[in-house]
Amino acid sequence: xxKRENRYRDIQYPGSRIQDxxxxxxxxxxxxxxxxxxxxxxxxxxxxxxxxxxxASKPGGYATSYRKDGFTFDSCVHFLGGCGKEGxxxxxxxxxxxxxxxxxxxxxxxxxxxxxxEKISLPVKKPPELEKTLQRIFPQETSQIPKYFQTLRKITxxxxxxxxxxxxKFLLFPIRYPHLIRYQKxxxxxxxxxxxxxxxxxxILSIAPTTLPPSRISLFFMAIVxxxxxxxxxxxxxxxQTFSDTLVKGLKKHxxxxxxxxxxxxxxxxxxxxxxxxxxxxxxIRARYVVSNTNLEQTFNKLVGKEYLSQKYIKKIETQKVSxxxxxxxxxxxxxxxxxGLGFTNAILPPDLEKEFEAxxxxxxxxxxxxxxxxxxxxxxxxxPEGKHILSIVVPAPYHYDWENKKEEVAKEIIKQVEKAIPNxxxxxxxxxxxxxxxxxxxxxxxxxxxxxxxxxxxxxxxNRVSQRTPIKGLYLAGHxxxxxxxxxxxxxxxxxAAQAILKKRxxxxxxxxxxxTSVSPERIKTGLTGQxx
Numbered sequence: 001x002x003k004r005e006n007r008y009r010d011i012q013y014p015g016s017r018i019q020d021x022x023x024x025x026x027x028x029x030x031x032x033x034x035x036x037x038x039x040x041x042x043x044x045x046x047x048x049x050x051x052x053x054x055x056a057s058k059p060g061g062y063a064t065s066y067r068k069d070g071f072t073f074d075s076c077v078h079f080l081g082g083c084g085k086e087g088x089x090x091x092x093x094x095x096x097x098x099x100x101x102x103x104x105x106x107x108x109x110x111x112x113x114x115x116x117x118e119k120i121s122l123p124v125k126k127p128p129e130l131e132k133t134l135q136r137i138f139p140q141e142t143s144q145i146p147k148y149f150q151t152l153r154k155i156t157x158x159x160x161x162x163x164x165x166x167x168x169k170f171l172l173f174p175i176r177y178p179h180l181i182r183y184q185k186x187x188x189x190x191x192x193x194x195x196x197x198x199x200x201x202x203x204i205l206s207i208a209p210t211t212l213p214p215s216r217i218s219l220f221f222m223a224i225v226x227x228x229x230x231x232x233x234x235x236x237x238x239x240x241q242t243f244s245d246t247l248v249k250g251l252k253k254h255x256x257x258x259x260x261x262x263x264x265x266x267x268x269x270x271x272x273x274x275x276x277x278x279x280x281x282x283x284x285i286r287a288r289y290v291v292s293n294t295n296l297e298q299t300f301n302k303l304v305g306k307e308y309l310s311q312k313y314i315k316k317i318e319t320q321k322v323s324x325x326x327x328x329x330x331x332x333x334x335x336x337x338x339x340x341g342l343g344f345t346n347a348i349l350p351p352d353l354e355k356e357f358e359a360x361x362x363x364x365x366x367x368x369x370x371x372x373x374x375x376x377x378x379x380x381x382x383x384x385p386e387g388k389h390i391l392s393i394v395v396p397a398p399y400h401y402d403w404e405n406k407k408e409e410v411a412k413e414i415i416k417q418v419e420k421a422i423p424n425x426x427x428x429x430x431x432x433x434x435x436x437x438x439x440x441x442x443x444x445x446x447x448x449x450x451x452x453x454x455x456x457x458x459x460x461x462x463x464n465r466v467s468q469r470t471p472i473k474g475l476y477l478a479g480h481x482x483x484x485x486x487x488x489x490x491x492x493x494x495x496x497x498a499a500q501a502i503l504k505k506r507x508x509x510x511x512x513x514x515x516x517x518t519s520v521s522p523e524r525i526k527t528g529l530t531g532q533x534x
Contacts, residue, residue, distance in 0.1 A: 021259055024286040025051045027502065028277050029293060030264045030303070033061030033444075034488055035478035036293030037247040038495030041096050044256030046503060051285070052251065053277070055263040060244030061293075061444055061479075063488065068431060071390050072383040073330040074240040076440070076451075078374040078392055079107065079345070082489045083234035089243075092492060096250030102242055104234040105379050112346035113207070114420050115200055121343070122204075125232040134201065144195040148205070151191065155179045155223040159462075180220075185458050188222045189214035203349050209487055210456050211324035211396040213357040218461040221485055228489070235344070235379050243488075267292070267303040267475065274474040277303075289502050293479045293495075295447045296320060296466065304472065313471050320466065320481070321457070324360055325437030325449035327397040329411055330390070332431035335422065337375055337389040346373040346421055356396070363400040365410055371395055371417055388430070393418060399448035403436040452487075453480025461485055468498040476501055 029040040032054035044050045058064055062076035082088035083104040093099040110121040120137060123129040131149060135142045158177045183191070192202045192214055206214045208225055236243045248258055266278040267290055276286040292299040296317050300306065306314055350356050350368035359366035377389040384390050395414055411434050415426050437449030446453070454460045465483040468476050476498040480486035484493055 021051055021053075021257065021283075021285055024276075025049045026287065027051070027289045027291060028053060028285060028287040029291045029478070030267075030277065030299075031061065031293030031445075031479065032056075032059035032244075032248075032258060032260075033293050033479055033491065034063050034244065034247070035480070035482075035491035035495040035498075036061075036291065037244065037251060038092065038492045039291050039293070039476075039478045039498045040256055040495075041247055041251040041254065042496060042499040043502060044251055044254035045096060046499075047254075048502075048506075050251070050256040051287075052256065052258045053262050053264050053279070054258065054260050055445070056443060057261050058241070058244075059248050059258060059260070060241060062440075062446075063240050063244045065239035065241035068433075069332070070385045071332045071388075071431065072239045073390060073433065074376065074392060075435070076328065076394075077240050077488060078372075078376065078394070079233045079235050080104070080240075080243065080488050081229055081231070081233050082492075084231050087231060088489050089492065092496075093246065093250070096247070097253060098246050098250040101249050102246040103237040105237055107233050107235060107344045107379060109343040109378065112341075112343040112421065113204055114346070114348045115203055116351055117420065118200075119421075120204070124343075125230065127230055134204075138198050138201045141196050141198055141201055148191065148195045149226075151179070151195075152223040152226050155183060155220060156227040159220065159224060183219050186219040187215055187458060188217040188219050191219055199351075203351075203353060206353055207347050207349070209452065211326065211357075211360070211451055212455060212457070213353040215354055216357070216455070216457050218456050218458045220458070221456045221461045224485075225487075233345075235376055237380055237382070239376075239380075239383060264303065267299075269304060269308050269472060269475075272308055272472055274472060287474075289474045289476065289505075291476045291478050291498050291502075293477075294445055295322075295450070295453075295479075296477075296481050297447055298445055299477065304475070308472055310471060317466070320460065321455045322447045322450040322481075323452040323455050323486070324396050325399050325440055325446075326451045327395045327407075327410060327414070327437070328433075328435040328440075329393040329395075329414060330431075330433035330435070331393070331425075331429055332384065332388060332390050333422075333425060333428045334388050334430055335425065335428045336387075337391070337422065338378060340422060342373075342375055342378065342421065344375060344378055346375075347371065348373070348417055348420060360396055360398050363398040365397065365401065365413075369395045369414065369417065371414065373418060373421065391422075396451075397437055399437040399441070401437075403438055407434050407436050453482075454486070456485055468494065468501050 026048040027043050027050045029036045029052045032052050040050045040052045064075045065072055083090050110123055113120040123133060131145050134145050158180050196202055208222060210217055263280040264277045265280050267274060268276045274290045276284055278284050300317055348371040356366045372394045373391055375391045377384040419425050440446055440449035462484050468482055478495045478498045480491050482494045484490055
């Protein structure tokens with residue numbers, strides 16, 4: 001069995017030939033993550049002269065892939081939402097005129113959950129069946145389960161309605177948005193405790209793309225993720241990198257430029273207004289606007305400098321809490337995973353999510369971890385040689401841990417847990433990668449390898465998150481450290497918000513809101529025609 005630390009430069013990105021940038025642009029975007037690429041491509045579509053500068057050898061940030069011995073592995077992101085006919089991502093690609101450049105495979109298989117060694121199969125994109133399944137498994141909660149989902153739908157409906165604000169809506173805010181008022185400071189745990197007593201059911205309903213326990217997750221975030229996720233989730237044929245590459249095609253189609261393997265060392269500011277960037281080579285490039293798609297510390301402490309910021313803004317930035325990081329195992333196996341009845345996505349949960357978070361927050365690995373296992377080769381056979389499969393295992397993990405000496409030991413313990421779903425896996429591993437929090441930080445510059453940017457607590461979600469606008473004229477932010485939230489859909493929206501702000505400032509025509517908060521229409525929310533979580 002081969003073992004090695006995951007490296008994002010295993011394969012040179014086909015478009016990585018370094019081009020010499022010109023001396024000036026309308027907009028320079030720092031970082032080719034999904035937020036940065038979305039912002040840049042939308043601005044290029046509006047005829048602005050745009051340059052994206054990326055320090056890595058390929059675009060995408062966490063949404064990248066690499067190949068090894070005929071296997072294709074996705075670095076961090078493992079599936080997408082918002083790719084249906086009316087989905088947010090689909091509409092973005094349509095606007096950029098590159099929809100035909102990518103094929104999305106809709107995931108149909110149920111989601112597998114193992115909790116206290118009990119195996120549960122949950123329907124995907126079939127809301128009535130999902131509720132009936134949960135009612136069958138937890139008969140004592142039968143009457144409360146529909147009420148819980150209906151509350152999530154009402155919250156989402158009000159958020160969706162507020163996307164297009166008006167004076168009339170704000171005038172009638174207490175009447176029009178009772179759930180937003182009632183639950184604005186609520187966590188997921190608050191609602192779970194209101195409706196349920198069964199701890200197993202609460203754990204299952206807490207599965208979400210965060211590193212937080214129910215007591216800290218924003219209820220608004222969970223409502224949107226649950227209801228939007230019920231539109232289904234998708235896998236781009238060929239791997240996650242194909243999605244990032246498609247956004248690059250949209251950028252280049254509209255004459256935007258991408259510069260890879262190049263670091264920005266300074267955002268140039270004069271009289272509290274940006275006028276360009278300085279590269280590691282010492283070259284200065286002028287721009288009227290700069291968009292930073294990197295973390296807050298990198299942007300303001302290293303690239304800008306606190307001397308241009310007010311004490312109030314410095315305090316706001318310094319008090320933001322970043323999410324925990326993760327340990328990611330990429331495995332190639334000769335086991336017939338299809339015969340095991342695995343789903344594309346599978347979760348193994350510890351009995352106490354709060355206890356798990358307490359250990360992680362104290363820089364320790366818990367005795368039992370939350371595991372999310374994806375098997376993309378079940379939906380895209382081109383990712384692995386015939387008769388073989390790949391799987392990715394994502395585990396919340398602390399940054400301050402002795403990874404240099406303990407990563408192999410931790411990986412073995414994680415695989416033991418995985419064998420609850422995949423017996424004898426440890427004897428059938430033909431290739432294994434271990435990405436620690438230090439790996440994630442090194443190759444993506446995320447603060448302490450943060451998996452999801454800022455924590456998605458009630459205090460750091462939506463309008464409470466850091467705005468795309470900054471106190472420095474011409475400087476904007478994009479990515480999962482800004483509004484509205486993390487995730488592919490969240491960061492794509494952040495990129496759109498930044499593009500809209502720039503176009504509005506420029507007095508140009510605005511970008512149409514192709515990326516609403518949720519792709520689910522109010523009518524579908526009212527009728528409950530929604531499905532399983534992404």
